Amino acid sequence: MKTTLRAILVCALLLGFFTPGVEAQVTLTSPANGANLSSEPTFTWTGGNYDVYLFISVFYYDLGYWSGYYRVLFPTAETSVPMPSDWWDKVGEDSPCYWAVLGYNTVTHQWAVSSVFSFTKGDAGFSYLPDTGITECYDDAQAIECPAPGEPFYGQDAQYVTNPMSYTVSQDGLTVTDNVTGLTWQRQDDDTARTWANAISYCEGLTLSGNTDWRLPNEYELQSIVNYGRFDPSIDTTVFSGTNSDWYWSSSTSAHATGYAWGVSFWGGYDFECDKTFTRYARCVSGESIGRTFTDNLDGTVTDNVTGLVWQQEDDDQTRNWEGALAYCEDLDLAGHSDWRLPDVKELLSIVDNTRYNPAIDTTVFPGTDSSHYWSSSTFAIFDFQYSYPAFYVYFDYGSVDFTVKGVTILVRCVR
Numbered sequence: 001m002k003t004t005l006r007a008i009l010v011c012a013l014l015l016g017f018f019t020p021g022v023e024a025q026v027t028l029t030s031p032a033n034g035a036n037l038s039s040e041p042t043f044t045w046t047g048g049n050y051d052v053y054l055f056i057s058v059f060y061y062d063l064g065y066w067s068g069y070y071r072v073l074f075p076t077a078e079t080s081v082p083m084p085s086d087w088w089d090k091v092g093e094d095s096p097c098y099w100a101v102l103g104y105n106t107v108t109h110q111w112a113v114s115s116v117f118s119f120t121k122g123d124a125g126f127s128y129l130p131d132t133g134i135t136e137c138y139d140d141a142q143a144i145e146c147p148a149p150g151e152p153f154y155g156q157d158a159q160y161v162t163n164p165m166s167y168t169v170s171q172d173g174l175t176v177t178d179n180v181t182g183l184t185w186q187r188q189d190d191d192t193a194r195t196w197a198n199a200i201s202y203c204e205g206l207t208l209s210g211n212t213d214w215r216l217p218n219e220y221e222l223q224s225i226v227n228y229g230r231f232d233p234s235i236d237t238t239v240f241s242g243t244n245s246d247w248y249w250s251s252s253t254s255a256h257a258t259g260y261a262w263g264v265s266f267w268g269g270y271d272f273e274c275d276k277t278f279t280r281y282a283r284c285v286s287g288e289s290i291g292r293t294f295t296d297n298l299d300g301t302v303t304d305n306v307t308g309l310v311w312q313q314e315d316d317d318q319t320r321n322w323e324g325a326l327a328y329c330e331d332l333d334l335a336g337h338s339d340w341r342l343p344d345v346k347e348l349l350s351i352v353d354n355t356r357y358n359p360a361i362d363t364t365v366f367p368g369t370d371s372s373h374y375w376s377s378s379t380f381a382i383f384d385f386q387y388s389y390p391a392f393y394v395y396f397d398y399g400s401v402d403f404t405v406k407g408v409t410i411l412v413r414c415v416r
Contacts, residue, residue: 026114040088133227193279203284322406329414342377360399
């Protein structure tokens with residue numbers, strides 16, 4: 001399909017819209033390649049001195065055939081085109097879609113043909129879990145070339161890209177829409193540390209981009225914008241400008257100590273309970289907050305009805321080091337499936353129930369879960385003399401995210 005769409009771009013040249021010249025480059029920026037979207041996107045791109053663009057979109061696959069809702073939008077000097085709602089309505093859920101752009105310089109007569117990006121349309125009521133942003137592979141001590149199946153350390157975070165993080169900045173530059181979760185975020189906080197109660201009041205009283213429906217995000221929402229491929233700060237600063245490498249409040253109160261609430265460190269992406277009288281930063285969010293529901297598949301697995309992930313219902317109560325945890329999940333054959341893997345840190349946090357503790361999980365759905373540490377596949381992308389390159393884990397006593405040296409042995413729960 002990518003070849004077909006690129007051929008259409010070339011045909012646009014051959015049909016004589018403009019006189020062809022030397023091919024150059026246009027870079028597609030949003031939505032990210034492979035994004036799963038809950039609302040119609042705004043397509044954005046960058047390219048050199050091309051004062052005319054032809055935007056070709058959208059091919060999609062539905063009901064067993066390719067449909068050509070491509071249109072040539074020209075002439076335009078804009079590098080941002082919203083997808084018309086009538087196009088969006090025609091695209092079926094989970095249908096792969098493809099888009100691309102032509103650029104033309106009317107002075108040099110030089111053309112630019114972009115690559116072809118894909119996206120899928122998801123159910124607007126379905127909350128997808130963003131990827132972590134980790135793109136490199138590691139062993140216990142250093143960055144390595146990503147291993148092949150069967151090799152040591154295969155199956156880590158960078159080798160399973162789920163829903164790539166994708167954002168759209170509003171025209172006024174004040175808010176950011178997460179194209180994966182559908183949430184809208186305050187792009188830049190006001191750089192003021194507040195107590196937890198004052199942070200809640202601040203967000204509820206905020207007016208931004210004409211919107212007054214702001215609130216303090218819960219723990220899962222706040223964790224969703226962490227980019228674990230970065231640190232200091234652990235967020236995409238081109239999207240979320242001015243973010244402090246410090247703690248930010250969530251609205252989630254600790255289950256075992258109500259005078260504490262969950263905070264997320266945007267220095268490294270870990271979270272912890274913070275005394276509500278302490279002062280932390282606040283970034284506000286707008287949008288529907290969707291809870292977690294699970295289905296017991298009665299075959300030793302559980303389906304998360306919100307993320308679509310399928311989980312090993314009970315771990316085997318054996319502790320392993322990080323390398324061993326990766327290998328165990330890759331080799332697991334359960335309920336007729338062999339495509340199991342070690343979950344990334346965002347996925348593992350998604351089954352935490354922060355209204356419970358000891359353990360912080362619904363034990364009717366996940367019986368036998370220990371109030372202990374469970375490995376994620378995500379490496380902390382900072383070299384430390386004590387930990388080398390440590391990995392993140394989730395502590396299921398009360399649900400915190402932290403990191404430790406990969407040589408220690410802790411528990412494992414697999415996902416697919």
